[in-house]
Amino acid sequence: MTEEQERATATGGATVPAGQLYIGGTWRDAADGARRDVINPANGRLITTVAEGGNEDVDAAVAAATEAFTEGPWPALTARERGDILLKAAALLQQHREELAQLESLDTGKPITFARMVDLGDTIDHFAYYGGLAGTIEGATRSIRRPGFAYTRREPLGVIGAITPFNFPLILSTSKIAPALAAGNTVVHKPAEDTPLTALRLAELLTEAGLPEGVLNVVTGGGQAGAALVEHPGVAKIAFTGSTRTGSRIAAAAAATVKHTTLELGGKSAQIIFEDSDIGVAIESAVGGFVFNTGQFCMGGTRLLVHRSVYETVLGALAEAATHVPVGDPLDPATVVGPMAGLKQLENVERYLALGEGRVVVGGHRLDLGGGYFYAPTVLADLDNTARCVQEEIFGPVLTVQPFDTEEEAVTLANSTPYGLAAGLHTRDVARAHRVAAKLRAGIVWINSWAVLDAALPFGGYGQSGYGREHGPEALDAYLQTKSVYLPTA
Template sequence: MERRSTAIAERQTDGDLPPGQLFIDGGWRDAADGRRRDIIDPANSQVVTAVAEAGDQDVDAAVDAARRAYADGAWRRMSGRERGDLLLRVAALLEEHRDEFARLESLHTGKPLTIARAVDMHHTIDHFTYYGGLANQIEGATRAIRTPGFAYTLKEPLGVVGAITPYNFPLILSTTKIAPALAAGNTVVHKPAAECPLTALRLAELCAEAGLPAGVLNVVTGGEEAGAALSRHPGIDKIAFTGSTRVGASIAAAAAETVKPTTMELGGKAAHIIFDDADIAAAVDAVVTGFVFNSGQFCMSGSRLLVQRSCHDSVLARVCEAVARVPVGDPRDPQTAVGPLAAKRRVESVEHYLALGEGRIVAGGHRIERDGGYYFAPTVVADVPNDARIVQEEVFGPVLTVQPFDTEDDAVNLANGTRYGLAAGLHTRDVARAHRVAGRLRSGIVWINSWAVLDSSLPFGGYKQSGYGREHGPEALDSYLQTKSVFVPTTADEAR
């Protein structure tokens, strides 16, 4: 019999915040050892709540709940249409609670409320809508073989998925994993970022309200200890991770101990190329948006600007002028385009890179003192060599480096000249050049005369040390399925 969640009856708050507990087997519980972690509002550095800090024992409990839910079969034996219908109910509830989720997302990340509502909620809802529709299209196939008999394939869920997600887009990057994993019939244990777990907890509760059986989606809040326990746990059948390359490498190594597959969406150092025949005004708008969006805390941030030498100086001047007009401020103010960084350590990291003195700061370069929050001015650095750390390493803040190039080959070599390969973009009016250069860029997604256009149907992922596997699209759904082959003989001889 299907076990329904008790989470709604157990709500212990007035609705403004989810309970600061772990969500396991359809209900709320404290960490086994009682530990808790403060959650900070980056706009003013004030504590807004505290949540449970999961340890090994809590991860064991969550994995056990997910394994029981998988084993009893109520979820995985549903037809794809039935699972899809439930995901569509989740999407409808998210739309109904759009403002609530946007406020929570803004509260614990510092991103502007208007962006959380328009961008983060749009993509979150779309993930459940898209995979709700795709769930009914999970199909095997018959195969023609030489041996007399009937052969076919089945697509089956992997089992229990461990999802580990970062702080910059908590809702979006959680649902890029949770929605396809559930559509495929898996159960999930989700470990959100330690700093930003509130929307993950509320999402689990909302899924229970939509009718998701208890134990199918579990959330363990906490830091690296919980993430490491999940990665190495023998009861987990796959790990899906988004985060830094350093942490991703350690998680992949831990997962390898039990030979579990992984999807890794890791760091980026995206190049944004402007050729001298481009629409310069439109290109500059895309460049500025591309590096200040989400305060630069975006793995696909266009943090490296490559400009053809003949227009380099004029483009640099325009970029600096545009940056000076970017509204930085209180994320609750509807006029704000850039809010604070998500944590004090992020500000300190940006300052560290700028203190290296690699290049010439031509815009920004300083903290913004406001209400004790973690604000940093959008910053442009020119005259920077390609081997500089600020060019080669992921700063993860609102910092843009600008470099000139002469030829198309130069642009491609510079763009490909880091260990990353997650995203890239180029601006040109020459259609042949656009396709030619896109084909040469070693990047999982390339935008032409645009930036950061993402859709649930369009896969993205990394080349090189930006990871492997793809999120979005049917490619993501496939990564949560395994293929079984079945053979039935059609002659007596073969049957023997």
């Protein structure tokens, strides 16, 4: 079989061109000519290769972004004119929705149905929302004690370094790029090394929408490129989504040049099922909360806390439901759980299950499906709260289940990890719902539901889940700075 035939087999017949870096409005190879393989996680085969950027490439990208910020047409545009470009981008993304969904599914292994509905829906919404919100950027006059005219201006920060992970490439890049551009910044985007394909296509479409040269630059590559971006003195802010461990290192490195940072990090989110909940709704929410995106979701509901009176009922229902979740080819519209995004993610899940903590109710093993990186949806019960599987982010389709007796105990258990990204609860008691939501240490709390997200609804971390907020006007504010101006009149 020829190399071209091998790639056609790996991609279901689609042709994915080799990727280059996008710097200053031009496509180029890495300065040293290095390249990286992009693997299809559903079958372990090569999709294509992309340029492997390094320090010299990051320097070039930051220089292009700096020039676009200071000397190009971008700073001369009004906020509403920038918003018009983002709205045109949203329309273009809608036109190319199926193409992008196929590419996202191919690159990450996520089921095509969810790529179409969730990933592309949210991506388009980010540009539409911030395209409209751009026109609201304005300062204010202030009344002060001294005679004179005082006012504030809201101004962009400068060059933004956006570093994004492998699990939601489009959503997590556009949740940074859209507000950064709306605010008037320029961007250097370093996508995850394993899933860079939609970042490159996005750059093409944003250019087609009217983004001037150098406003968005894309440097594909590994940790070296990311570190160079964080340490670069020409970068004003780092917007990062990824692990807490990496985020901590970024915060320390960014401090050396006093960069702004937004860090959306790990999570170990709890769902609470009270005795008065609708068990059917709660089970559906619990299963979706831990298998969605094959558990590779920082806001996944990976800890389930269940009132002891319904504990065994819930365990039985979970075992039945998890057994029948469709696992398989991500390009099959019926698939709910696809492969892990890469071999290292699959092996990480296996390391946690090898600890032997708790009782395996269902799952607990790799699945042999066409050479891909598949793991069975897994439920663990009878765990101590200090167990590593309870306290640490596994980032795979693994749910831990623990009983509780009182509302106070449920809240204590929910708040017992160092994370605080998301939480949820199920109850028919409205007063209890609001009372418990107020006590949960999490940036977003869902009641009788899970993972309801919107471009207008901010989220972010408490504790080791990071700081800053994405989505909503709060995210736009994070890409702006305030300048005060005073003119004496006497």
